[in-house]
Amino acid sequence: MSRAKRSILSWLVLSPLIGITLLPFAVMISTSLKPHDEVLAYPPTWLPKRVAWENFVDMWDTVGFGQAAFNSVLIAVAATVLALVIAVPAAYAMSRLPMKGRGAYRQFLLVTQMLSPILLVLGLFRMAASIPLGEGTMADTRLGVIIVYAAYHLAFAVWMLASYFATIPADLEEAAWIDGASRGRAVLSVFLPLALPAIAVTGIVTFVASWNEFTVALTLLRDPSRLTLPLKVVNLVAGRYSVEWNQVMAATLLATLPVAVVFSLLQRYLVTGLTLGAVK
Amino acid sequence: MRQGWKWLIGACAALAMAAPAKAETVRMTVSFYSAATGPYFEKMAADFHAANPGIDVKIEVVNWSSLLQKLQTDISGGTNADVSIIGTRWLLDFVKDGIAEPLDGMMAPGFKERFIGPFLKPGQIGGKTYGLPVAASARAMYYNKAMLTKAGFPDGPRTWDDVVAAAEKIKADGGNGFGLMAKGTEVDVYFYYALWSHGGDVLDANQKAAFNSPAGVKALTLYKAMLDRGLTEPGPTNYTREDLQNQFKQGRLAMVMTAPFLINQIAKEAPTLDYGIVPVPTGTTQATYAVTDSVVLFANSKVKPAAMKWLDFLFTAGPRIAFTKGEGFLPTTNDEAKDPAFTENERLKVFVNLLPNARFAPTVTGWEDTAKAVSDAVQSVYLGSATPEAALNAAAAKANQSLGK
Amino acid sequence: MLILPSLLLALGVIGYPFYEIIRLAVSDVSRFGMVRGFSGWENFNRVVSDPVFVDALVRTLVWTVTVVGGTILVALPVALVLREDFWGRGVARTILMLPWSIALSMAAVVWLWAFNADYGMINAGLQHWGIIDKPLQWMARPETAFPVEVGIGIVVSIPFTVTILLGGLSSIPSEIYEAAKIDGARPWQSFWLMTLPMMRPFMNIAIVLNVIHVFNSFPIIWVMTQGGPNNRTHILVTYLYELSFYLGRPGPAAVVSLVVLLIVFSATAVYMWLREREG
Structure with a gap:
């Protein structure tokens, strides 16, 4: 089969799925650019008669987009850093150090990975509400959400990092010890640089998962100034007496684009990183 | 470490000394009825503070959909406000759990008589008044x-x-x-x-x-x-x-x-x-x-007299008329019902006239x-x-x- | 020493809520979360005798099987095509990975709008092409709402699944195909006899991870129908959420949590047993 023929065939096979994949983006872009009166026009059209850039400006105010984006970034970054700080040593220990109960620890990780926070949401919520913090409790604080995210992404992070660390030859570190470096130094100067790509991939996945998370945030956060982007967007639709779809779509688009760009750029690394981590 | 302790003791001492001079703070959880709800309560709090400089009122506005959840968290964490608006249908649970304080003994003379009877009744359980009707509709x-x-x-x-x-x-x-x-x-x-x-x-x-x-x-x-x-x-x-x-x-x-x-x-x-x-x-x-929302006073509040003072203020004619008009509800007190805003509004009258035949959720x-x-x-x-x-x-x-x- | 923090964090944030849930499950809990006393099996009885629970349990299984099955059925051919070398492959890959970047809850919001009866593009498109003559009320009936939710579940699961399968395919050395070709194997034969068996570990992991994920998937159904109308799009996790935070019944909700946990644990045990057996 020639390459041209194969290309046409491939695209033909993929086209339905590509269509469905792109549809939400098309809907987002189309609606986010429509002025208010055109959104509720019947029958609907794809192209706005007038491009309403003001939706983004209005949305910024009504949603409090800046504050919500800040919350999302803060929570996702902090959760990622916390998860990594705890997971990297654990993964190092798992892949390098002989220890008793490694098998049990692995099982433990697997089990925690199986537990989605939604199953424990009621308990999480009560836990947060029972821990005093400042004037109130851990419930309705960003810190609470950060800790929960970090805990639930931990298993995945350790798992992925450990499988990757296992592929880094131990000889290099050992060579460094012979050269007189302490174990800690060897890890810092030899091991970590090699492990960086894996840490980066794990970090990105954790970041995006935290960025997109909905249930825990929905349960723990309530103060409008602390809500994350997904909550803000869903709040615009649920329980309102009028839904400004053009603003909703503008918010969704703006919240999605940065992640989409990062994903497209890093897609190749993610594929290798994830398969390595998931299957090994 | 030692430094830390010293600092802590110092801070405690400072707090203890400052305490008597500090104004009392009444926290109130308010449900979001419309965009006007928050500003209304903020303004009332400021007016009240002007008249009672010793009492600060802090307002927390919460969406209806998350009010139950907020109350759940706050109550189980013991961090609830002093007063809160609740759906009157939740009152029974409040009373059963001993969360709500009976108000009868604390109400100033004539306070209870301000309310329109049928609207006050759903807030009374076992002969005691726990909830004051803050919003009513038919x-x-x-x-x-x-x-x-x-x-x-x-x-x-x-x-x-x-x-x-x-x-x-x-x-x-x-x-x-x-x-x-x-x-x-x-x-x-x-x-x-x-x-x-x-x-x-x-x-x-x-x-x-x-x-x-x-x-x-x-x-x-x-x-x-x-x-x-x-x-x-x-x-x-x-x-x-x-x-x-x-x-x-x-x-x-x-x-x-x-x-x-x-x-x-x-x-x-x-x-x-x-x-x-x-x-x-x-x-x-x-x-x-017909349905009402009630204001309750939490049993664990440490500023009950101040909170009652605030409630007393909220249920005087001026604040009531402003609230009920702003939100489009029905008057719950006799004084506000006499205001031309309600007596001369033909559309609202339809609702008011229906009240004799109104059913409440038991x-x-x-x-x-x-x-x-x-x-x-x-x-x-x-x-x-x-x-x-x-x-x-x-x-x-x-x-x-x-x-x- | 090095794994201690991870153990502590996981145990604290998973263990304590777990304890709370067990406690709530056997207690008489008020709407406002006050534990009034020990109630034994009462919450269990209430849950088990609730037809909505049984219904949601069955629907959860249907939901998991159809979404995961559908995902694999779509993702496998897509991965096979994406392995081929063709013009614009990079673009196609990037596009197909895009759903990954939208938060599930936001994707559900966008789809909800696309399926809006009066102003949504789906009805507009279907009417334009003459497939339907008047707008369909997609979300008004469980018969249409639930399949729509399943479809969206599949679409959002595809990127992850394709990624894993692609990784698996790339681990198969291309030489063996050439060898098979020389031996006269037809393409479908080499797919059936070589690709599929070699892909098995990858398929397994894709299925297991998807099952865990889909089984617990909350945002799509919550955002689109909240389990309604008439409770007929509830899966266990949405039912559990509604019970605890909307109907004010934390006790029975804790029971549902426990039931789901039990299912997850037994599925995990079966999976681990299978893995051990396969070595």
């Missing part, structure tokens, strides 16, 4: 004048037969006649309107389910028949009260039953809409639903479960998966279980 039918005039009912429908006849004509012109609400909260209430007006009741005198009476079957059959004949909007299980109100504002729906606050919304969002308000249509009798455990069972039954009928009789009987069995009968 339900009536809004109709689009142009559409109803064309259909031959320029003064709006009076009976269910009128509604059906008008909707038939409106359907022939390609419009949606009767708004049938079957999604979200109050799906059960929408059914109760017809149930009551056909002479039925939700619970009987023994607090046992009675909505599956012949009147109930008749009411639900009526709604279902209208749906089947295309006299309602298509797919009512997709429409919440808010959706129907929006359709009404856009002039795409001829008739809908809802609360007085739609008047304010229309004035703001669809000022050109020509509409009228009539009582809930009658079958055999006249009836409507304060019984299991009321919410009953509401859920009835809502589910109503939906299953609209979806065509059960007959009105079978669905209501099944719901009654479920409700009786929750009601402990």
